Structures are given as C-alpha cells and as structure tokens.
Amino acid sequence: MERIRSVELAAHVGRRARVMGWLASVRRLGAVTFVVVRDGWGTVQAVVADEARLAPLADVQLESVVEVIGHVVGEPQVELHAPEFRVVSAVTQQTPVQLAKKRLDVPLPALLDHAVIANRHGTRRAVFRIAAAAMRGFRRALDADGFTEIQSPKLVGGATEGGANVFELKYFERAAYLAQSPQLYKQIMVGVFERVYEVAPVFRAEPHDTARHLSQYTSLDVELGFIDGHADVMRQLERALRGIFAELAELTQVPALPERVPEIHFTDAMRMLGADEPDLSPEHERTIGAWAKQEHGSDFVFVTGYPMAKRPFYTHPDPERPGSSCSFDLLFRGTELVTGGQRLHRVEDYRAALEARGMRAEPLAAYLEAFAYGMPPHGGFAIGLERLVMQLLGLPNIRLAALFPRDLTRLSP
C-alpha cells in the first residue's frame, strides 16, 4: 500500500490511506484518543474510538516512528478514523526537549544543545523552510536576470580582506585561512560572466558573544558588471529581495518592499540626526528607520555615501563628494540588513588604495591581475541569510536562524 504524505491526504478522502511519520502527541478526551503523527511536511490526526487499537503504542514514547493505516474522512477536518498503528522505530525514553506543545518553550541553551531534536518542532521547521525558500527565491531572481552561479574557494592563502576575525588552519605544510567572504572571487568573476552570484558558507572568527553574530553563516552574494553607479546595484538588490519575498509569501507574512526603496545620503542622515560621527550607531539606524517609515511608509531605507574611511579598500569613492563612497547599507526596520556598493575597477586605483591604507599588494597579486586585464565598472552586495531570516521573523537571536549554529563556544551539534 502506497504511503501518503500528510499534505496529500485531502485528495484521499473516503478511502483508506497509509501514513508514516513521528508520534507527535497523544491526547485522551473521554472515550476518544487523538493521536497526531508528524511527517516531513505536516501533521495528521488519527481518531481512536476503540481503545484496543492503541495497543501497539502502549510501550513507546513520543517521537517513535510509526505507520498508521486508516479511513480518511474530510469533516470536520481531514483525519484518519479507525486507525491501525505499527511502530517502525520505537523510542523508549522522553525527548530531552518537549515537542508536543504548539510553542517550543525551552531556554535557548537547551534548545541549541538539543537542536537535533528541537529542530523537529513545527516552529523550528517553519524557520528553516523559510530559509530554504529565501535561497530559492534569490537564485530564481538572479537566474532570470542572466546571472551565473559560482562556487569559489573557501580555503585561501592570505587573510586578504583585512587580518581580523579570520580562522587559520594547517594546509598540508603551510598556513591557510577560511574565506571571510567570496568578495575577491566574485569580483574576479565579473571579468568572466559579468553577473555572478554565490550561496555559500562564510567564516568569521567573531570574538564577541552577541545575539547578531555567528562564526559560520550563509552568504547570498551578488556582483554585476557594466553598472553606471551604485544605484544600479541598489536596483539589483531590490529585484533580488522581490524574488525572495515572492517565494516567502506562501510561507509567512512578508514586508512590503516599495517599487523604489527610499534613500538618504549619509551626510544628510547625520545632519538630520544632529550627529557628526563617521559611522551610524544602532540608535542612529533606528531613527533613520523610523524616519523612512514616517516619511515614506517604508520598512526599508537605503543609506548611501558612507565615509570611505569606514569601507573596505575596494570601495569606489564618490567623485563628486570627497570622503564619501559609492556604497550603501539597506536598513530594514531600523537595522542593517545588506551592505553593498560600487567597487574600484582600474588596477591603478587599486594600487593607490592599497598604498594609502598601508596594505601590501603582493598577497593580492591574482586579484589585481583581473583588474590589469580589463574590468568594467561593477558592484555588488551580500545578504546574510540567517540575519535576513532573523529580521523578517523577528527572532531574538541569530542562532535561532541557523540549523546548528557556530559561535565562540559552540561546535556541536
């Protein structure tokens, strides 16, 4: 007898069906017992009026893997009547975290210690389905715009993007480093395909224990050539987000993304804030977010023209505003969500930028080769998948947006 998935059961009303999954809950209400079975996609309730039918379940705990064969009824909901149970894999002890309730009411450390089990809970599955849909939507949007997906090296010979926060490893007889981002490679690949994206892990030896940092996260990276300026990159980011939100709309409520996200220049933001620091504080970002909501009715706002001093060496300066860069942050509800901008594209500009920052050109020889042999004006951005999911769902800690998060102390599960 074919196995029917929970989400397909509605098509089998009036027939007998075989369901398989995990024993999710057993509730007795007077003479009737409701047995809920969870499979990879949803849950099915089996209604047991005849106590004897429960016999196979007598000695097993929740999360046992079971088969249920029953009569599918459609009213008041799709459920199985007169079910026959068979245990496939018996569980003999209580789970370390309770999964049977609607809410997963477990302190964060316990949830992370037992993520292997806790991730089975409906609320956790919803988060990771959303993460999967975000990746899918991102790729679809970029595929449609003629981008090519790449896979770049995660093992690199030098801590090329700046020395801090990099993991070092023993690479045969020498030292190597884990790539902090695919930045240099995605730029190089603009010379090959013009438009590239990558969805891959990046690694940051983040020495601070915060609710917003992981030492491994999934970066959704984009780079595109032949732009007129960073505004083209912002338009591409809007299209990528639109693709993501289109996929997410089936799973959760998504914020409204304006056709054109409002923007404010860093200098104007500073004036508005009455501040004169070279960087935005979280408090500043919240204020700008509130301004965008009030003035433009938008949860999103671009802050453009960050000071060059606060941006990496490959950032393109604004030729019309000395000290300002052709870069941007996208804030979502007052918190940074995405960083991007236009990059330098002339090899002589790179040499000058490295020298001005006291950085050596030699470790970047392969990177500079791309620019010595013809690169167009280009730019890009990177979306942290876990941060995106955290902010969209309002999760209190980024660890809740990773299947098995990695931080200062956590290497398992």
Add this chain to the structure above:
Amino acid sequence: MERIRSVELAAHVGRRARVMGWLASVRRLGAVTFVVVRDGWGTVQAVVADEARLAPLADVQLESVVEVIGHVVGEPQVELHAPEFRVVSAVTQQTPVQLAKKRLDVPLPALLDHAVIANRHGTRRAVFRIAAAAMRGFRRALDADGFTEIQSPKLVGGATEGGANVFELKYFERAAYLAQSPQLYKQIMVGVFERVYEVAPVFRAEPHDTARHLSQYTSLDVELGFIDGHADVMRQLERALRGIFAELAELTQVPALPERVPEIHFTDAMRMLGADEPDLSPEHERTIGAWAKQEHGSDFVFVTGYPMAKRPFYTHPDPERPGSSCSFDLLFRGTELVTGGQRLHRVEDYRAALEARGMRAEPLAAYLEAFAYGMPPHGGFAIGLERLVMQLLGLPNIRLAALFPRDLTRLSP
C-alpha cells in the same frame, strides 16, 4: 542609449545598438577589419570598413573593456556595421595567456596560475556554465520531489567520519575540523524534514597529487527517509540525474540515462571478473562499464552490495547476504560517479557498529541523539559536482572543472 547584450542583438537588426564587453580579437582581412567583442554571454563581431574608426583602439591591447555603437545587420550573421568604439578600461600589456584563439592552448599549470584570466576563454566559460546548470537541475529535481534545502556546519568539533584527510583549524581556544561531508547532518535532518539536500563545499586533506582529487569540492548531497531499501535511493538518484541532464541538454550533449539504470551485485561482478578482492580496481570498473554498455546499451551501471568492510560505519548491512551492504556505486563509462546507500537507523545498531569498528561513541553523541529519538529507514547519496562535470565533458583533470582549484600545493588564485 540602452546597452544590448550580445545574445539579445538579433532582436535589434536594422537598428543602432550599443554593446559593451571585452576586446576579444582584432583581425585584418585586406581592407576590412573584424573586431570581436565578448560580453558575459557571448560575442559580437563589428565589421570595420573605414580604418579611421579603429583609432580609439590604437593604443590598447586585447581584453580592454570597450563600448561599441553600430548598426545591427542580420546577414550573413548578426553583426555590427559602421561601429564607433570607446575604451572604458584600457589594457596596456598582453594577457599572460592568449585568449583570442578558439582553443585555449596553454599548459595546465599556466592555465591554473592565471585562471583569473584563462577562465574568460569560451571553453572555460562553457565548463562553468555547465556546472551552474547542473546545480540548478539538481535543485529543481529535488524541489519537485518535496525536498528541503539545508545549510549545515562546515566547522565541526571532531573528525567524526574517520580521522584521515581532515583539515584541523584553531577555533578560538580549541581545535576544530573542516567537515569532510554533510553526512551526519543530512541524516539528522531526515528526522526533521524527511527529505533534504545540500549544495556546499566539502574539504578533504587529500595528500595525493592526482588528476581526480581536490582538497575543496562542491558536494551535491541528498538524504531521504521512509525508504524500503537502497533501491529507493537509486531511483531518487536517477531522478536527480535526469533533472541535471535536462538542464544540461541546452548547453552540451548529455549521455542517455536509461529509465532504469542496470545494476549488478558486487558478488556477481566479482564472479564475472574472476576476481576475489574486497574492492573494485579501476580496471574492474572499466570492465563492468563495458559489460553494461554491451549487455544493456547503458553508459551507467549500479554496482550494489559492496562489502561492509569497505563502507563507513553508518552503512546498512544486507540482512540477506552477510558481509554485504545495502549500498551502491554508480559507474559512468566505467568510472565511479556517485556513492550512496541505505544507512543504519536504530540507535542500538549504531552503538554495535561503532563498537565493532573500535570507534568511540562519545564524539558522536549529538548524532546518536537523533537515532535515540526515532529515525525511519533512510539513505542517500552524494555527487561530486566537479567530478560529474569532468566525466560528462571528458576533461583530463578535475582541476579543469573547478574555477580556482585547491590541491596539495595550490592555494591561489
């Protein structure tokens, strides 16, 4: 004036169009000069009858980034007439590898040293477009079958899958290792979503310098629950390959995949080969490949039932054939392409398997937790993306299937 991509130019015949890209070749034939410009998708030929029009290109080398505005004609092919050139980024020296010829005639070490430039060649771009299409086809096939994409940790606390070939790194105050595969995590995730896949880098400290090994490669991993046996995994692999080949068919000639790939049991193969080793040599694999071609007209053949002794601890034994496993290799034209099989799913079977192999259970505590709390019969497989591309295209070295390959000596570009 809007920029037109090379591949869209046919829709602009009879009009003026603006093209941007890299100066790919300049050929003089009598009074006419043919200038080929390459963009991210293809090439465009500009036909120059009036020598004066070449003036802007007089002092620049190939690979300079240029703009061409010309009249689009459709006969004898789509090309630009009376072109006006403008240099966007000038290249002032010859490229380290010659890109102008149809063939990229460069020794492998030079090609890899200058991959940043060499990857711009048409033959190299074709390889990486095929890799991208393979990933897309893989995901589409699995999405259609109800799989959920996951991103698992690449930093792990123990060399859990066996100690050899693992990279060690300094993780804050302790040691960590780079994951050799997502094997343990994808199995754990069967407990969450039943069906999962991952496309991500894996790391092997491969101490041998061969034409078939990389120290980082892209693994296309699949795991699915509620199987009746390893045959269900083989059927899923066939569907995944069919999805990949459907995407590739637009780009290259793909091998015919039989509706049901023929299979031979390891024991029967050994009998046919007149051999009695516990493993297949490359010579054996070639013979089995030839047999499949001759007997079944198939480039593909499953070898099932490998000896348990040759498979990892999580492999499910064949209850009907002591010493044999419920695992398989898929051979393509006589060479291993994919490995997969059914896994153990009962925690007591894991404990026994680890003990029998003299392995400690403690480093696998989180993994074993999944099995202690209910896991269905399950299995999966992993396709090495670079190996797949190498074998499909008949590349002589796997390094040619990676954008920027990593091996014993190579950490750059």
